Amino acid sequence: MKYDLFLSICQTEVDGFMPDEKTMFANFFDQAKLADELGFGTAWIAETHLSCQVQKENPGAVIPHFTGEIGLNTDILQMAHVVFANTKNINVGSAIRNIICNGGPIAHAEAVRTFLSLRRMSDPTSTRKLELGFAAGRFPFSNTPYGFKPKGDFETETWEVLKNKYFQEAVEIFLRLLKGEKLSSENVSARTLTRADFRKEDDWHRALVAAKAQGLIAQTEAENIPLAHHWNFEKVGVIPFDAPLENLRLTIGSHDPETQNFANTILPVGVFNLSITPPAVIEETHQRMAKTYNNMSGGWTRDLMPRTVLCFLDDTPGISETEQSVRAKRAATRAWENYWRAMEKTLDPKKVEGAVSNTIAGNVKQVAALIREKYHPEDRLMLWFDFNNHDNENVKSSMRAFMQKVKPLLEAAR
Numbered sequence: 001m002k003y004d005l006f007l008s009i010c011q012t013e014v015d016g017f018m019p020d021e022k023t024m025f026a027n028f029f030d031q032a033k034l035a036d037e038l039g040f041g042t043a044w045i046a047e048t049h050l051s052c053q054v055q056k057e058n059p060g061a062v063i064p065h066f067t068g069e070i071g072l073n074t075d076i077l078q079m080a081h082v083v084f085a086n087t088k089n090i091n092v093g094s095a096i097r098n099i100i101c102n103g104g105p106i107a108h109a110e111a112v113r114t115f116l117s118l119r120r121m122s123d124p125t126s127t128r129k130l131e132l133g134f135a136a137g138r139f140p141f142s143n144t145p146y147g148f149k150p151k152g153d154f155e156t157e158t159w160e161v162l163k164n165k166y167f168q169e170a171v172e173i174f175l176r177l178l179k180g181e182k183l184s185s186e187n188v189s190a191r192t193l194t195r196a197d198f199r200k201e202d203d204w205h206r207a208l209v210a211a212k213a214q215g216l217i218a219q220t221e222a223e224n225i226p227l228a229h230h231w232n233f234e235k236v237g238v239i240p241f242d243a244p245l246e247n248l249r250l251t252i253g254s255h256d257p258e259t260q261n262f263a264n265t266i267l268p269v270g271v272f273n274l275s276i277t278p279p280a281v282i283e284e285t286h287q288r289m290a291k292t293y294n295n296m297s298g299g300w301t302r303d304l305m306p307r308t309v310l311c312f313l314d315d316t317p318g319i320s321e322t323e324q325s326v327r328a329k330r331a332a333t334r335a336w337e338n339y340w341r342a343m344e345k346t347l348d349p350k351k352v353e354g355a356v357s358n359t360i361a362g363n364v365k366q367v368a369a370l371i372r373e374k375y376h377p378e379d380r381l382m383l384w385f386d387f388n389n390h391d392n393e394n395v396k397s398s399m400r401a402f403m404q405k406v407k408p409l410l411e412a413a414r
Helices: 021-038 076-086 104-122 152-179 201-213 257-263 279-292 321-344 349-357 364-374 392-412
Strands: 002-007 042-045 091-098 130-135 191-194 224-227 248-252 269-271 307-313 360-362 380-384
Touching: 002 021, 002 392, 021 042, 021 076, 021 392, 042 076, 042 130, 076 091, 076 104, 076 130, 104 130, 104 152, 130 152, 152 191, 152 201, 152 248, 152 257, 201 224, 248 257, 257 269, 257 279, 307 321, 307 364, 307 392, 321 360, 321 364, 360 364, 364 392
Parallel strands: 002 042, 002 380, 042 091, 091 130, 130 248, 248 269, 307 360, 307 380
Antiparallel strands: 191 224
8 A cells, every 4th residue: 555645735724714725835845855854755735726716706606605715736747846846755646636727738748748758857766756637627618718718609509518528639639748749739639529529419419410500510310420629729839859758658547437547548647546446447447547558668567546534633642542533524424514505505414424434434443444444555545634624733743644654564464
């Protein structure tokens, strides 16, 4: 089992208190340094773009009741330079870099190759990894200013399906340019919409009608709808050309099997999961990726799918294990209650109960037992201690307790 750390840098109100940005960043770097000292493998950093608070001023606010910012990190590459400069061993990961916004897939491919080249210049012998998780972004408002929105009646009618096709296009452009290929949009795979892309027959029929009205097909009995490229460009190659890819590890943040498989036709790409992903889906993904993973760097292993673990660990000295357990579970419940209030402005006891049951909470022995019960011994855990918690010392105390007490229990049980 491998142990990583997830750091959200989520500036939201907790029990009436919200730290300023300077404090949030200071806490983050403090925790990243401690993670390095304790031996965590990778510090995964959440990434967000554009202010949630400002977006609330527009019609159709995505999270109208959320106070603060979902996350303060907007660029993993800049963050990684600082983390690497102030630590010795830990890798840095993005969870997750949006390759749609901020210029799109071409710009992101060039930025990553530039980062890798500069890293080599600053530390030529380093084998530390940039763990680049990439996806399409959590909220549409981060992408719409960059033109990633429906154009015309056909795209408006089919956008919920079409945007996934365009993400596949972005993945192809990003990975092929990152790999070092030179290409134009004419070299990018042609894509279509088919009945299989739609959940309901009525949705497919409306797509056919809209496509015919726009002249994309001649009749509504067509078996597929050909799609134009979202990104149109002449032949390009991203620089620097001599970028060292050996210190880059890729992970895609998409639950779509087709997209996961397609990414691996270009480069070796791992897969993210959600903390609420059912165990059956996790195992099915492992089995499928064992067959479709691009093995130019070796075969598929379970650590190529990091598992998000919300962990509430109480090791308060001077109280009983029972009291520690009560405190940890109370903290988990309080955190989830605050989260649901912020996200939906309603407190659904069933949602809170379900979320808490999907969380690792307890004293040292309980946390070790729950992890043994829930996770495979070869899994890779992204431990999340700062969820709804701005108490920096408390977060660091949980990190220490895990690595110094829980980890030995897990290793002894092998």
